[in-house]
Amino acid sequence: MVRPSMLLALGALTVAVAACAPVSDTTTQAGASPASADPSGPAPCTKDGLTLKTAGKLTVGTDKPAYEPWFKDDDPANGKGFESAVVHAIARELGFQSGEIAWSTVKFDSAFAPGPKQFDFDVNQVSVTPDRAKVVDFSKGYYTVKQAVVALNGSKIASATDLAGLKDAKIGVQVGTTSLQAVKDVIQPTADPNVYNEQIDVVNALKNKQVDAVVVDLPTAFYVTAAQVENSKLVGQFGTASGTPEVFGAVFEKGSPLVGCVNEAIDRLTSSGELAKIETEWLGSAAGAPELK
Template sequence: MRPRPVLAVAFAPVVVLGLAACGPDDSPAEPATSAGTEAPAGAVGCDAADLPTLTSGTLTVGASDPFEPWYVGDPAGGEGFESALVYEVADRLGYAAEDVEWTSVTFEQIVSPAIKTFDIAAYQTTITEERAEAVDFSSPYLTSRQGVIVADDGDYADATGLADLAGAKIGVTASQTSLAAAEQAWGEDADVVPFSAAGDGMTALTSGTVDAMVMDVDQGVAASTVYFPDTSVVGTLPDAGEPEQLGLVLDKDSELTACVSAAVDELEADGTLDELRTTWLASDDIEQLS
């Protein structure tokens, strides 16, 4: 396992912690594919030697600051859910591990309509209609939920239902799915406090400024076990609208989209995605707050 100091920095307040979830005004969308292109029956029909990547014979992957559980250390190490996912997709397309090249990009560069410096990007990017106007998405590889994190020594450490948190001050990430989910869950029964980044909210939680923090449950598990060990995830919120799904990002109308989607579909069909979720994500046993 890679050293963790870099990851702790990645969870600092200046980083958005990969909470690239759609905001309240974003609508989930079906994964976009290249115009006029139907995904092949399986990625076996897509050969690396024939794929029009930026560099022939190389799959260039964009990612931003690494943090658990998505990346454990250097993305090239293959540890962490999205790092492992990328190498599985690459394998289905016929690329050896040494043919995968990583490049550092910002989240804004990933979702903008600008010319891409990567073939695919893997950075917890929610599929939305708005973003699909600027980029392509692969088939979804994860449906996420919003988790509620509390301090182990706080007044709400024993919360098991939404009513137990009535009157609490709830931190969320501004303009992200956590905001809409929290407002739907509690309405006027809680004081929802937006933060510019999840790290800011978690710092506020540990200092007692807020009573709970809402964020992607898998990231919340990592936050409570790696970065803020005196906190715990007590449950997840009911879904707010359509389920939030993550997809790999490609340039708009990329000739690679259909093949990348076919690779993700194969990983889902043969159980590989389930194995990756079991290995790297630890949220399966976290129940929804009633």
């Protein structure tokens, strides 16, 4: 015979033991995911796992006109030209077809200005700098670049063999570029450079002899001499004042979760040799320009 008092004691003990028992692997608290949750969701660096401006589309910004050798025929979508080819290669690594890349026109200096962006990332020969990185994020570098000087054949600057020979030059350069900073920091001309809003204005200033020389990145300098300014000469190339290589990187809105995935894609393209192959195909002529020191 069990007395009522014993039944009460046993009931209390059962409640106490249950309260102290560990939660089993198959139980969860409210709002928590079960340990056996389905792991078959999209991987974070595949097309379906990316946070994009437009679902299913990779939106890439660049300026217009889109100049050679970075783009071909002013058409970023055709996959021709160095930066177009790099974007298409990154897109493939992320699972996109060429037709799933949406190109957006973005002015050069707007790409790395503070604030929200209309693109997932931007490519437009934008050099990675500490100041720019305060307001936007960058990918790993996809191209190491040097600056170059272009002058008209027969001019006093065309025969310069070192940086000292550029001191008295009137130099044209685009606003907001590392080329402008290089003129100030490395060449340090006696006269302030002529600064223009657009690259084409820089080129036209040289054509019209408004400046003695222009400073642009090295591959662009080859294009200027080959296709844009008759009777022009690539005087030479030079590096940064700090000696740290200058690199182009893809530009992202600050805090973009896409940066890591694009970096992984660039790593794979580098390891496989694909990035070097693209560079050789589109920028191979940029090798061998005289060094100005």
